[in-house]
Amino acid sequence: MKQILILFTILLTNLKLSGQINLKLSLISKNFNKISNITNSGDDRMFVVEQTGKIRIVKFGGEIQASPFLDLESKVLFAGEMGLLGLAFHPQFKTNGYFFINYIDKNQKTVLARYRVSQTDSTVADTSTATTLITFAQPYSNHNGGDLHFGPDGYLYISSGDGGSGGDPQDRGQNLTTFLGKILRIDVDSGQPYSIPAGNLFADGPGGNIDEIWSYGLRNPWRFSFDHQTGDMWIADVGQNAYEEINLEPAGSTGGKNYGWRCYEGNHSYNLLNCPDINTITFPVFEYSHSEGCSVTGGFVYRGTQFPVLQGRYLYADFCAGKIWSLRFDAGNWINELLFQDVSARITTFGESKYGELFIGDLNGKLYQICELNSIVSQPDLVLNSNPILPEIYFSDGKIFSSGSVNPYTSVSVNAFRAIFLEPGFRAESGAVFVANVGVCGRW
Numbered sequence: 310m311k312q313i314l315i316l317f318t319i320l321l322t323n324l325k326l327s328g329q330i331n332l333k334l335s336l337i338s339k340n341f342n343k344i345s346n347i348t349n350s351g352d353d354r355m356f357v358v359e360q361t362g363k364i365r366i367v368k369f370g371g372e373i374q375a376s377p378f379l380d381l382e383s384k385v386l387f388a389g390e391m392g393l394l395g396l397a398f399h400p401q402f403k404t405n406g407y408f409f410i411n412y413i414d415k416n417q418k419t420v421l422a423r424y425r426v427s428q429t430d431s432t433v434a435d436t437s438t439a440t441t442l443i444t445f446a447q448p449y450s451n452h453n454g455g456d457l458h459f460g461p462d463g464y465l466y467i468s469s470g471d472g473g474s475g476g477d478p479q480d481r482g483q484n485l486t487t488f489l490g491k492i493l494r495i496d497v498d499s500g501q502p503y504s505i506p507a508g509n510l511f512a513d514g515p516g517g518n519i520d521e522i523w524s525y526g527l528r529n530p531w532r533f534s535f536d537h538q539t540g541d542m543w544i545a546d547v548g549q550n551a552y553e554e555i556n557l558e559p560a561g562s563t564g565g566k567n568y569g570w571r572c573y574e575g576n577h578s579y580n581l582l583n584c585p586d587i588n589t590i591t592f593p594v595f596e597y598s599h600s601e602g603c604s605v606t607g608g609f610v611y612r613g614t615q616f617p618v619l620q621g622r623y624l625y626a627d628f629c630a631g632k633i634w635s636l637r638f639d640a641g642n643w644i645n646e647l648l649f650q651d652v653s654a655r656i657t658t659f660g661e662s663k664y665g666e667l668f669i670g671d672l673n674g675k676l677y678q679i680c681e682l683n684s685i686v687s688q689p690d691l692v693l694n695s696n697p698i699l700p701e702i703y704f705s706d707g708k709i710f711s712s713g714s715v716n717p718y719t720s721v722s723v724n725a726f727r728a729i730f731l732e733p734g735f736r737a738e739s740g741a742v743f744v745a746n747v748g749v750c751g752r753w
């Protein structure tokens with residue numbers, strides 16, 4: 310048998326010297342169905358939302374629970390941009406069991422609903438606890454927003470798109486009497502089933518403005534997030550035909566911001582009919598044109614511990630181009646760096662573990678963990694008795710697979726590993742034995 314030494318650690322050293330970021334995606338599973346969201350519940354589990362209507366649990370280490378946490382396929386209208394879109398666990402989920410979802414129902418309405426986990430089984434939701442908090446019609450199938458996050462103030466924030474079509478034909482983004490084209494903020498810990506937080510600037514009681522509005526002038530804030538260290542809010546707003554936006558609302562904001570749509574697309578005039586003074590608009594901190602992509606997928610500021618070089622960087626992607634960038638503010642300037650590109654990837658969402666490690670999901674059903682190879686501590690020698698092995702090897706459900714083989718490699722303990730990266734183009738002959746000192750990415 311041949312012995313093949315993978316020269317990975319040498320490469321690792323060189324890259325460390327260069328100081329460059331070497332982003333890699335570690336495939337956890339390719340078997341999800343149209344991933345639309347990813348989050349954690351404050352423990353070691355990750356929850357993957359399938360746009361078609363199921364929520365699945367990924368156990369620590371990568372094993373996917375066979376039965377879904379929640380199956381809402383009978384309630385969810387899935388087509389195009391519609392479906393099950395958002396999931397957030399209550400900050401006190403461990404004690405109260407509450408979580409919140411955002412989906413499009415069979416009547417093409419957005420539904421924000423509260424559920425509780427089963428009181429006897431933490432691996433499954435109790436569907437009898439379903440409570441609708443907010444519902445409103447979607448005039449068109451696209452631009453449904455749907456992301457949910459608890460802010461540092463303990464309130465639940467909800468993103469909604471402008472309703473859809475193109476160009477916001479009814480000018481809903483600028484209209485405070487509709488839920489559409491907004492970031493909403495509600496208090497889920499008081500009221501039945503929720504209340505309007507004091508400080509929601511547009512709240513005027515029954516009728517008139519939508520009291521839930523926190524900010525407005527958004528086109529399709531498909532994904533937003535909070536920086537868990539600073540409390541800053543990052544809103545990626547999908548553009549019309551020309552520019553994609555990254556908006557930053559600093560911690561401590563009192564809300565009420567007008568992010569500009571449909572008056573402006575990015576920093577550029579779009580439709581100035583009936584628009585307010587330009588000085589009242591909050592413009593994005595960064596935009597990119599459609600020469601770079603076509604639909605921004607907002608991510609997170611990295612606050613994990615595994616990859617120090619990513620610390621404090623806002624990672625985001627483009628759905629069409631398969632690109633992942635980092636955006637950071639340094640010495641008075643915004644610095645945007647392309648870290649990764651796979652044109653076949655259809656990156657729909659990022660997700661964050663309890664520990665701040667980042668994941669991405671793909672419309673083709675692939676779940677990855679984001680890894681930075683220079684930061685990875687290499688593991689002791691690993692021997693794989695090989696069938697033909699293609700460049701990508703990954704762990705799934707406690708076994709090792711290569712991308713070109715369905716035969717699992719069960720002879721290696723997988724507790725310490727989840728992904729091994731071989732050089733592109735590398736291919737072994739059948740029967741080869743790998744003796745590899747490899748870097749791995751696996752901690753959550």
Ligand SMILES: [Ca+2]
Pocket residue numbers: 447448449450451452453470471472473
């Ligand atoms: Ca819509």
Ligand SMILES: [Ca+2]
Pocket residue numbers: 512513514515516517518519520
């Ligand atoms: Ca009102």
Ligand SMILES: [Ca+2]
Pocket residue numbers: 526546554568569570573574575591592593
């Ligand atoms: Ca804007």
